[in-house]
Every structure is written in structure tokens, then in C-alpha cells.
Amino acid sequence: MALYYSVFLFAVQSVFMDYDRSTILAKYLVTGGAGFIGSHLVEAILERGDFVRLLDNFSTGKRETIELFGSNVEIIEGDIRSYQIVRQAVKGIDYVLHQGALPSVPRSLKDPITTNEVNVSGTLNILEAARDAFVSRVVFASSSSVYGSSPKLPKQEDMLPQPISPYAVSKLAGERYCQVFTKTYGLETVALRYFNVFGPRQDPQSTYAAFIPKFVRGIMDGSPLVIDGDGRQSRDFTYIKNVVKANLLATKVEGIAGRVFNVACGVSLSVNDVVNHICEVTGQKGNLSYGEVRVGDVSHSMADVHLAEQLMGYRPEISAREGLNEVVNWFRQRTESS
């Protein structure tokens, strides 16, 4: 009798635990959750008290990053190129924040086939599995690189994309797949075109390191650094907290399915401006020289962020200079604690 009673109690508890989880917590899947942007999204979702699962193959993502989350996150180590793994990852999920990708222009120039497999076929796997699992919305990490060679500034979402790298083509294909899944199958999707995101945890040492972490670390260490071209090329450098905010809005705001939005500050700084600011904040002169213009790079880029402001209520809250100060502080703290 006691045994029957315990089995009955266990069954009742399980039902209520499931009930609690599905009614109280929103369930997020962050692909690429061990990477730079993905890990900040995981952190923000945990702070809200929601459930997070992350899917990553750790190709550029770091195990030490996810150790920060302890046991609060469900981790699936796997590749978005495997449909079976993606199917397992989207099970029971409400919102997918799809960050997993090979995120580098030079890497895509060297190996366009792998970039296409991960960024295009991987995205298609996510969308198909999300449709099958009745996910409420997929938010896709696209890129300002889709604007490509067009000299017109600021970049507005309705401009004709003119990609000049396999990476940019892969992101544009991802956006188009998102729109097809919304129009044709009714799966809600939103694509966010990030403009040069930077912030803590970005790797300064990888082969395809982004400019800001590489230069902050290098200027602090006095290492020799080569600026591409004459350094007058400009970008809309976007601090990570603005990107996190945009993603959280993009999951919940009604009536924006199938849309593409710029996510940036709407202000551009030249590479020389950024280098000078880092030198000023760190009190270092930097061991700097000028080199060749990088193939596949655009000269200038700046976003118009009015559409995201009007339809999602997005406003950049942290300027590029404020963000640079935070990154310098982050590197300082890491140096002091190591």
C-alpha cells in the first residue's frame, strides 16, 4: 500500500513540476551559447529567472565560459549541422536565440564550404526543427556584412544587400530562410543585423580575433599591432549590452515576425578613433603600424536604428566609448586576478 502511495505521490509531483515549468518559466534555447554573444544572452536569461538550454560544439566557444553558469543551464554539446541533435535541442523550447555560426569574414574567404554548411544548413536545421516542435519564435543573429559594398550610409533595412564575402552571403541566406519559414509555414522569426559587437569575454587571441579585444589586449601589453589600411575605415561599434537588449525585445514584442532589424548605436567611429580612445583610457602609446587593406572588408558602415526603435522599442543604452571603457576595465580585472 505504502509503495502504491509513493508511486502515486511521485506521479502527482511530476505532473505539477512539469505544470510549473511550462506555466511560469519561459524556455530558451541559445545556440552558440558558449560563444561571446551567446554567453551574454544565457546570463541575461538566467538573471530573469527563466530556463536556458545551450547547444554548442565548442569550435570557437569556451568551456571556461559556461563554467560561470554552474548547474543552472542545460548543456547539449553538439553540432547544428546534425538535424538529430538540433531536434533534441528544441524539444519543449519556447524561444530560440540562434547565435551558433562560424562568425568570421576572413575564415569564410579561406573556407567558404564549411561556412556555408554551418551558417546556412545549420540555420535551416534550426528552423525546420523549431517548426516541428511548435517553437513560439526564432531570433536569428544576422550581420551588417549583408549590406556589403554599397557606399550609402546609414544602412537601412530595405536597402538592396550587396554581400562581398561568403560569410555575408551565408547570413543573408539565413535571413531569407527565416522569412520563408514565417511566410510559408507560419513559424515566427526575427533577424537581427548586428553591427561590430564587442564586450567582455571576446577572445583577443584566436586566429580570427575581432579588432577591439585584440587591440585592447595588445595595447595594454605593448605588443606590436598592425592596423588594416589607413585606419580611417569606420564602423558602428556596438556594445554587447545593447545586443542583449535587442534579443530580449525581439523574442517578445508582438507583430514583428518576418522582420529584419539593424542592431547598433547609429553612430560610427573610425578604427583610428577607437585605437586613440583605448590608448587614452589605458595610458599607453601602443606599438602600432599600418598594413594592407583586408580583402572582403567594407570601408564604412553605420546603421539606421529607427526601425528597431519604432517597432521593438529598442534604444542603444551604452555608447561605443562607454563600452570601450568597460572592456578595458574587464581586461584589467582579469590581469589583476591571474
Ligand SMILES: NC(=O)c1ccc[n+]([C@@H]2O[C@H](COP(=O)([O-])OP(=O)(O)OC[C@H]3O[C@@H](n4cnc5c(N)ncnc54)[C@H](O)[C@@H]3O)[C@@H](O)[C@H]2O)c1
Ligand atoms: N561579434 C560580432 O560582431 C557579430 C556581428 C554580426 C553577427 N554576429 C553573429 O552573432 C553570432 C555570435 O557571434 P559571436 O561573436 O558570439 O561568435 P563566437 O564565435 O564567440 O560564437 C559562436 C558560437 O557558435 C558555436 N558554433 C560554431 N559552429 C557551431 C556548430 N557547427 N554547431 C554548434 N555550435 C557552433 C561556437 O562554438 C561558438 O560558441 C554569430 O551568428 C555571428 O555570425 C556577430
